[in-house]
Amino acid sequence: MAQLSLYLEETEMDTLRKDAKREGVSLSRYAARLIRENAGKSRWPAGYWENVYGALSDSSFALTNEGLDSSLDDSANWFK
Numbered sequence: 001m002a003q004l005s006l007y008l009e010e011t012e013m014d015t016l017r018k019d020a021k022r023e024g025v026s027l028s029r030y031a032a033r034l035i036r037e038n039a040g041k042s043r044w045p046a047g048y049w050e051n052v053y054g055a056l057s058d059s060s061f062a063l064t065n066e067g068l069d070s071s072l073d074d075s076a077n078w079f080k
Contacts, residue, residue, distance in 0.1 A: 004031070 008016070020030035 006031075 016031065017027060020027045023030060025033075
């Protein structure tokens with residue numbers, strides 16, 4: 001079985017211990033359940049990105065290459 005080490009402030013650790021005790025389960029079982037229940041969930045409100053991304057409608061805003069340093073075009077080649 002895999003192990004996980006966490007470094008928490010004492011107040012957060014106390015909260016986890018109390019919540020696990022309230023549910024009548026071990027701290028490990030409680031933490032595992034929290035991880036399973038929250039896996040893949042977004043913390044952003046529903047529709048947030050759909051309403052924000054690309055929402056700028058100011059016609060005076062335009063993307064141009066003016067003032068950009070063209071020598072930076074290949075700056076990410078070391079990732080390849």
